[in-house]
Amino acid sequence: MKITKIDMIYPQVGALIEGEQVPCIWVQVHTDEGITGLGETYPLGEAERGVIRGRFASTLIGQNPLEIERLWQEMFNQIRWHGWAGAELRAISAIDIALWDIYGKVTGQPIYQLLGGKSRDRVRTYNTCYDHRYDFNNVENNGAGKLAKELLDSGIQAMKVWPFDGVGNKNRGQFITNADIEIGLKPVQQIREAVGDDIEIALEFHGLWNVPSAIKIAHALEPYNVMWLEEMIPQDNMKAYATLADNVLQPLCISERLMTRYQFRELIELGIPQFIMPDICWCGGITEARKIAVLADTYYLPIAPHNCGGPVLHVASIHLTTHLINLFILESVRRHYLVHYDNLVTGLAPVEEGHLIPPKGPGLGIELKPQVLDAPGIEIETIGE
Ligand SMILES: [Mg+2]
The missing domain is CATH 3.20.20.120 (Enolase-like C-terminal domain)
Known part of the structure; x- marks a missing residue:
């Protein structure tokens, strides 16, 4: 299994969906087996997008998405100057979540499992x-x-x-x-x-x-x-x-x-x-x-x-x-x-007496609604095939 491309789904400043401000940038990691993983970070989409485009995409494309630990370390090795707090770590975070989502879909299991x-x-x-x-x-x-x-x-x-x-x-x-x-x-x-x-x-x-x-x-x-x-x-x-x-x-x-x-x-x-x-x-x-x-x-x-x-x-x-x-x-x-x-x-699960429960599906158990991708002010940049 190989990563083939990465979508960065980026709401421009002021983008609204159903009247609500969109608070984040999403990444969608695609594979040659048709399985995709969804990740997210926030709040400075342009900075995080630049890190993925300029640094991490070439590290990830062609690699096995199930080698999550190794890929995390390979991304981290490229940015480990003192401090780390910044767009680089937020970009790693988004990619990492997407890889866990792929792992769940491949195995048919929710991430908590x-x-x-x-x-x-x-x-x-x-x-x-x-x-x-x-x-x-x-x-x-x-x-x-x-x-x-x-x-x-x-x-x-x-x-x-x-x-x-x-x-x-x-x-x-x-x-x-x-x-x-x-x-x-x-x-x-x-x-x-x-x-x-x-x-x-x-x-x-x-x-x-x-x-x-x-x-x-x-x-x-x-x-x-x-x-x-x-x-x-x-x-x-x-x-x-x-x-x-x-x-x-x-x-x-x-x-x-x-x-x-x-x-x-x-x-x-x-x-x-x-x-x-x-x-x-x-x-x-x-x-x-x-x-x-x-x-x-x-x-x-x-x-x-x-x-x-x-x-x-x-x-x-x-x-x-x-x-x-x-x-x-x-x-x-x-x-x-x-x-x-x-x-x-x-895919969100209902709240139960004020407590949160995980979605039922494999991986994260949620998917972006198609209308989000078509909403005005949403820009999608794809790196890869
Ligand atoms: Mg606080």
């Missing part, structure tokens, strides 16, 4: 409140409290909000006043007033803060029993993260912006986070996310994968977390999987 089978029938998820910013403008009418009730009623027992981002952007993360602390706390208070401790609350900070501001915010959040504090500071200085960890009581969750097992190793060995958050479409694909999870498990740490992209990331994350023993919880965006992804792919 190829990884070693199920550790659970359905995956616990929390809702990232992507369409509800909960910053300065969004606390009227108890929006956060109402949403918490609605989520609990649907079986979802945890939610993530980022109410300090507004002031973080305004002050460039350099300071926070007591008045701004009170504003940031408001949605968290609304959730606790609405449902008590019945729902878990994750606080996301998008790496916006310096160390003293992060410590001040964490202390203010102590009465609210939060699930974790995510990316309070940028991810480039692990000693600074260690200082933060030494000065806050809550568990830290880090980080979708680290790539490969090598970057996660330092973080894990320093004992900084309690929750490890790789993104399959960024960290190096299913192959690498699995290694990161195993590395975390050697330190008795669970993973909580980042999942805030397109439908392939969503489904690949469900396959991986259906398999992995050391899963804490998987992120998801309710609006994406209830509305948006259905416009893009076939």
Whole structure:
């Protein structure tokens, strides 16, 4: 079996399908046996497309797509200068997912089975409140409290909000006043007033803060029993993260912006986070996310994968977390999987009491809908035969 060509399916800026923004670039890897594999990454399609066109296509075409580990290493060997975080790793991630999809279709098995089978029938998820910013403008009418009730009623027992981002952007993360602390706390208070401790609350900070501001915010959040504090500071200085960890009581969750097992190793060995958050479409694909999870498990740490992209990331994350023993919880965006992804792919499995289940078909179990390929603003570039 040989790889014959690679399609890069690239939504131009502003492309809409069924009125929704398309969040990602897809790759479709073709073989001489007519089997294709689907992969995805995001958010800078032109950069990732350039890497595949200029570097990886010639490495892959003519090769056996089932030699996933070898092909991963051959792609990685071409780009291993220090840092790695960038379009190159995102391109490897997209290709890797497509190769696992091919492996599944060749064997007639879902990806979770190829990884070693199920550790659970359905995956616990929390809702990232992507369409509800909960910053300065969004606390009227108890929006956060109402949403918490609605989520609990649907079986979802945890939610993530980022109410300090507004002031973080305004002050460039350099300071926070007591008045701004009170504003940031408001949605968290609304959730606790609405449902008590019945729902878990994750606080996301998008790496916006310096160390003293992060410590001040964490202390203010102590009465609210939060699930974790995510990316309070940028991810480039692990000693600074260690200082933060030494000065806050809550568990830290880090980080979708680290790539490969090598970057996660330092973080894990320093004992900084309690929750490890790789993104399959960024960290190096299913192959690498699995290694990161195993590395975390050697330190008795669970993973909580980042999942805030397109439908392939969503489904690949469900396959991986259906398999992995050391899963804490998987992120998801309710609006994406209830509305948006259905416009893009076939084969999604229904949500079961607020839990995610993998599609039934082999490989990923999903395919892009034909109308996606014909949609205005979608460009397809093919490299190969
Ligand atoms: Mg995050």
